[in-house]
Amino acid sequence: MSSMLDLFHAWHWQIVAVVFSLLVLVVCSFHGSRTSSLRLPPGPSEPPLGHHGPRKIAQWINEYGPVISLNKGKDVLVIVGRYQEAIDIMEKQGASLADRPRSVAGSEILGRGMRFVQIGSGERIRKFRKASHTHLQLKSAQTYEPAQFAYARDIILDLLDSPRLHQLHIKRFAASVILRIVYGKTTPTLLSDPFLLQLQKMIPRVQSAMMPGTYLVDKYPILKYIPGYGRNLLAWREEEYEMLSGKLNWVKSQVESNVAADSVAKDLLVHHDDNQLSEMETTYLSGSLIGAGADTVSKDSHIDNTQPNMREIIDCCRDLNAPTFEDWSRLVQLQAFILEALRWRPVNPIGLPHRASKDIIWNGMTIPAGATVFGNHWSISRDPDVYHNPEVFDPQRWIGTDGEIKDNMRLFTFGFGRRACPGLHVANRSVYIAAALVLWSFTVTEDPSNPIDDTAFVPGIVSHQKPFSLVFKPRMSEASLKIFFSSTAV
Numbered sequence: 176m177s178s179m180l181d182l183f184h185a186w187h188w189q190i191v192a193v194v195f196s197l198l199v200l201v202v203c204s205f206h207g208s209r210t211s212s213l214r215l216p217p218g219p220s221e222p223p224l225g226h227h228g229p230r231k232i233a234q235w236i237n238e239y240g241p242v243i244s245l246n247k248g249k250d251v252l253v254i255v256g257r258y259q260e261a262i263d264i265m266e267k268q269g270a271s272l273a274d275r276p277r278s279v280a281g282s283e284i285l286g287r288g289m290r291f292v293q294i295g296s297g298e299r300i301r302k303f304r305k306a307s308h309t310h311l312q313l314k315s316a317q318t319y320e321p322a323q324f325a326y327a328r329d330i331i332l333d334l335l336d337s338p339r340l341h342q343l344h345i346k347r348f349a350a351s352v353i354l355r356i357v358y359g360k361t362t363p364t365l366l367s368d369p370f371l372l373q374l375q376k377m378i379p380r381v382q383s384a385m386m387p388g389t390y391l392v393d394k395y396p397i398l399k400y401i402p403g404y405g406r407n408l409l410a411w412r413e414e415e416y417e418m419l420s421g422k423l424n425w426v427k428s429q430v431e432s433n434v435a436a437d438s439v440a441k442d443l444l445v446h447h448d449d450n451q452l453s454e455m456e457t458t459y460l461s462g463s464l465i466g467a468g469a470d471t472v473s474k475d476s477h478i479d480n481t482q483p484n485m486r487e488i489i490d491c492c493r494d495l496n497a498p499t500f501e502d503w504s505r506l507v508q509l510q511a512f513i514l515e516a517l518r519w520r521p522v523n524p525i526g527l528p529h530r531a532s533k534d535i536i537w538n539g540m541t542i543p544a545g546a547t548v549f550g551n552h553w554s555i556s557r558d559p560d561v562y563h564n565p566e567v568f569d570p571q572r573w574i575g576t577d578g579e580i581k582d583n584m585r586l587f588t589f590g591f592g593r594r595a596c597p598g599l600h601v602a603n604r605s606v607y608i609a610a611a612l613v614l615w616s617f618t619v620t621e622d623p624s625n626p627i628d629d630t631a632f633v634p635g636i637v638s639h640q641k642p643f644s645l646v647f648k649p650r651m652s653e654a655s656l657k658i659f660f661s662s663t664a665v
């Protein structure tokens with residue numbers, strides 16, 4: 176009897192094994208047939224990895240349609256390149272696109288899994304977004320306006336001193352604002368500030384590591400366990416951590432001495448029990464805001480003969496009353512000018528990658544779970560059905576027949592859905608006040624001896640203009656401008 180039982184057990188386990196294998200087979204073949212029966216959006220036969228520039232992608236969108244895909248094996252890259260599809264996919268399906276694709280080099284190694292913009296779905300991103308929302312939402316952003324105004328005044332003084340360095344002055348402005356908000360730095364920030372110099376070194380490293388295909392480890396993650404692999408990434412990680420933790424320690428000491436100015440970092444340190452962030456997370460959250468805020472806002476615009484209708488700014492702010500935040504809603508031409516600058520030359524032309532966490536069906540096609548999905552800002556903001564003559568720089572396209580900014584035409588410059596930029600209120604305020612004061616103080620024209628090449632941008636996640644010349648002619652005597660901007664109280 177017992178041998179019968181033994182036999183039964185042995186046989187029973189064989190059956191279980193066979194059934195299990197069958198199941199695996201069925202699941203695999205079902206999955207295989209499912210994958211092969213999925214109709215991906217059309218696209219060129221190019222590999223999904225590697226850097227494809229915005230103009231190349233725009234050609235593909237024109238050729239294949241509003242949503243394209245590139246794939247190799249199970250790697251699928253989907254690019255959304257038109258306005259309505261951005262709404263239908265990137266926004267309406269935002270819950271399925273709140274994740275980020277895995278990035279071994281940029282996120283896991285270089286950023287210890289804590290670089291805000293690369294954190295995948297889960298508890299950490301929820302904490303980061305919640306904590307940053309507290310400090311970057313509209314109400315909080317309004318409290319930074321006096322500081323933004325003060326630093327924008329410095330741009331005018333800097334331009335009077337050295338107009339040729341206009342791109343650097345804007346950089347200094349962006350850095351001053353973000354260092355004030357994040358770390359409570361109230362002393363003047365010079366571009367020779369060691370922290371900024373380090374930041375300048377770090378940003379290209381981070382952005383290059385974020386581009387899929389730069390490092391082999393993104394394709395073969397096992398490499399990260401090979402001793403000696405990615406020595407430079409590890410060295411840069413330590414350098415970055417020292418730099419960011421140095422800043423946080425400075426805030427900590429200011430808090431301990433009761434002299435800390437209000438700031439994001441101070442608040443995160445003081446309320447760390449509420450927001451459940453470890454010290455390491457606080458270090459990276461603060462540092463990520465600096466990286467995101469300093470590099471994006473510092474893109475100054477091509478303002479020559481396209482500058483907004485100056486009568487508007489001059490009429491609104493006569494008798495040495497420079498524009499303030501109070502004038503913003505009235506300066507419709509200026510608002511339209513800024514919107515058009517951000518549309519015409521988007522700050523992040525190719526967008527940032529999202530990851531589909533489940534299959535998204537669109538127009539009979541499937542964006543499969545696991546696909547990397549980009550909303551391509553360059554192509555979306557050139558959708559001819561929405562932006563007539565898209566290559567033409569035309570601020571008037573933003574103004575309705577009632578003379579106000581149209582409320583039915585959107586700009587996706589701050590991204591999409593649940594991962595849209597949390598810094599938009601701060602960014603919009605910085606861009607507005609800097610542009611308003613510069614245009615009130617100077618007529619800005621192209622330098623006839625050095626014409627602007629408006630296609631000369633450094634490629635990358637954030638695209639910056641290559642150096643270009645402008646002529647700044649003060650609208651009043653230099654002395655008056657100097658006195659006015661040196662003496663205006665914050």
Ligand code: HEM
Pocket residue numbers: 291292293294304311463464465467468469471472522523526527528588589590591592593594595596597598599601602603
């Ligand atoms: C003109 C200036 C700016 C532009 C055009 C811009 C644009 C963007 C874009 C396109 C994204 C990605 C959205 C997506 O994945 O769909 C993003 C993310 C982000 N931005 Fe900005 N940004 C600007 C300024 C700022 C500022 C000033 C801050 C901080 C104060 C900031 C903080 C961030 C952060 C933390 C993220 C990551 C959000 C996430 O992954 O959940 N940005 N930004």
